[in-house]
Amino acid sequence: MHTTIQWSDPRTMTSNVLLLSFFLGVVSLCLVRGQTTNATCVSSYDWANNTLGQSPWVVASYIMAACINACGRC
16 A cells, blocks of 8 residues: 655645754754864954954854753753
8 A cells, every 4th residue: 555645735734844844953953962163264254253352153153052052852
């Protein structure tokens, strides 16, 4: 017997796509937990550094690490 999935209701399809996207996003964040970075910018972007001298990339990496650690299950 061959079973096919019917996508007759657009709301169901949208809901399934959003759920799958969320799931893949969470899984990808969990998989990169052990990664480290040496986030650096070229000197022409020094104007974007904050008052602590941190580049936007370093700040973004700190934020991502906090979000991943807050997950608790990743």
